[in-house]
Amino acid sequence: MxxxxxxxxxxxxxxxxxxxxxxxxLHMSESQDEAECGHWQRxxxxxxxxxxxxxxxxPYGLPQRAVYRQGPFASRLPxxxxxxxxxxxxxxxxNSLYGMACPTCRACVPIRLSPADFHPNRGQRRVWRKNSxxxxxxxxxxxxxxxxxxxxxxxxxxxxxxxxxxxxxxGGYFANVLCHTVExxxxxxxxxxxxxxxxxxxxxxxxxxxxxxxxxASRSPGIYxxxxxxxxxxxxxxPLLYLGYWISAVPAMAYKSGFKPHAxxxxxxxxxxxxxxxxxxx
Numbered sequence: 001m002x003x004x005x006x007x008x009x010x011x012x013x014x015x016x017x018x019x020x021x022x023x024x025x026l027h028m029s030e031s032q033d034e035a036e037c038g039h040w041q042r043x044x045x046x047x048x049x050x051x052x053x054x055x056x057x058x059p060y061g062l063p064q065r066a067v068y069r070q071g072p073f074a075s076r077l078p079x080x081x082x083x084x085x086x087x088x089x090x091x092x093x094x095n096s097l098y099g100m101a102c103p104t105c106r107a108c109v110p111i112r113l114s115p116a117d118f119h120p121n122r123g124q125r126r127v128w129r130k131n132s133x134x135x136x137x138x139x140x141x142x143x144x145x146x147x148x149x150x151x152x153x154x155x156x157x158x159x160x161x162x163x164x165x166x167x168x169x170x171g172g173y174f175a176n177v178l179c180h181t182v183e184x185x186x187x188x189x190x191x192x193x194x195x196x197x198x199x200x201x202x203x204x205x206x207x208x209x210x211x212x213x214x215x216x217a218s219r220s221p222g223i224y225x226x227x228x229x230x231x232x233x234x235x236x237x238x239p240l241l242y243l244g245y246w247i248s249a250v251p252a253m254a255y256k257s258g259f260k261p262h263a264x265x266x267x268x269x270x271x272x273x274x275x276x277x278x279x280x281x282x
Contacts, residue, residue, distance in 0.1 A: 050071040050073075051069050051070060051071035051098075052069070052070065052071070053067050053068065053069055053070075053101055054067070054068045054070055055067050055068075056068070058102075058105075060107075060108075060247055060249075060250050061250070062105065062107060062247075062249060064102055064104055064105040065102070066100065066102055066105075067100070067101045067102045067103065068098045068099075068100065068101070069098060069099045069100070069101040070093070070096050070097070070098035071096060071097055071098070072095055072096045073095055073096070073097065073177075073178055074095065074177070075177060076177055076178060076179070077178050077179060079179065079180075079201035079202070079203065080203070082097075082178065082179050082199070082201070082204075082206075083201065083203050083204050083240075085097055086204055086206055086240075086242050087270075089110045089265045091110075091206075091244060091245070092176065092178060092179070092199060092206065092208060093173055094172050094173050094174075094175065094176055095176050095177060095178055097178070100245075107247045107248070107249060108245040108247055109245060109246050109247065109248075109264050109265065109266065110242070110244070110245060110246075110264070110265040111242075111243045111244070111245070111246040111256055111257065111262055111263070111264055111265075111273070112240055112241060112242045112243060112262065112263050112265075112270070113230065113240075113241045113243065113259055113261075113262050113263070114239065114240065114241075114261070114263070115229075115230045115231075115233035115234050115238065115239070115240075115241050116234060116239065117261055118230050118259060118260075118261070119260075120227065121258070121260070123223075123258070124223060124227060124258070124259075127219070127220045127223045127224050127227065128224065128227055130219055130220070131219055131224045133188055133189065134186050134187065134188055134193070134224070135186075135187050136184050136185060136186050136187065136228065137184070137185050137187075138182055138183070138184050138185075139182060139183065139185075140182060140183070141170070141174050141175060141181055141182065141183045141197060142183070143167070143170050146192055147166070147170075147185075147192065147195055148166040148167060148170070149166075150166075150192055150193075150194075150195065150211065150212075150213060151166030151169060151170075151195070151211045152165065152166045153213065153214055154211040154212060154213070154214060155169070155211070157214040169209070173208075173209065174197045174208065174209065178199075179199045179201070179206075180199065180200055180201065181197065181198065181199050181200075181208070182197075182198060182200060183195055183196065183197050183198075184196040184198065184225075184228070184229075186212075186221075186224075186225070186228075188216075192213075193212060193213045193216050193219075193221070194210065194211065194212035194213065194216075194221050194224075194225065195210070195211055195212075196209070196210045196225050196228075196229070197209045197210070198229065200238070201238075202236075202238065203238065203239060203240065204238065204239070204240040204241075204242060205229060205232070205233055205238050205240070205241050205242070206242045207225075207226070207229060207241070207242060207243050207244060208244075210222060210225045212225075220255075222255055223255050223258075226243065226255075226256075226259060229241055230259070243256050243259075243262075244256075246264065257273060260273075261273070
């Protein structure tokens, strides 16, 4: 059943109407490939002085130390520039943009979708139907006791034994001055069960973070969230949806590559992702 979703003063209907795309994901000539690589090389050269490397234990549990190539910014960046940096594989963390520069590891692979080309598989349709009672509203990022409690419960289950706090995530990760950021609250009969933090413009949507009630894991909330974002992008005619990193060695990320067609950024260019095993949902 369709649900009406409030977006500011307007309403949209949150329901998937799959459309078959024409498969037009990044079919480029060799000369176009060379031009793209040259563009990103020049952009990187201009921004080199703004970024520095930070080494730390891998946040995804891999044995190698991670190296973040990170640049802090103190004011709003133009949406086209942020779009170029997302295109180049960068991510946002608070008021910083970063890319992975680990010397011996290339496991973090940026992944994105073209929502207009997406067609849900049987498992994804099942997840959508299972969450037919879910409603959502979209608004500014705001801290409430309810959201902090839900995020703390999620973090405790996702990172047991680590000192991670929802308040730190909101203050140091979600909030920013770089771009337009909103939160999507998912509710079941008025009860909060998940929150998505997304950066958005007319040309792209960047999925920053998603947390949910661990007691509702059987609903496959991560899959449902991406389905909702795809539907939102279709309705708002946003052509690109960035899903962050896909890491083959991290089982919790396997669901991302189940959204097809998707593109992966490999060796400095976006290419259509191969079919991956182990992405069927029950």
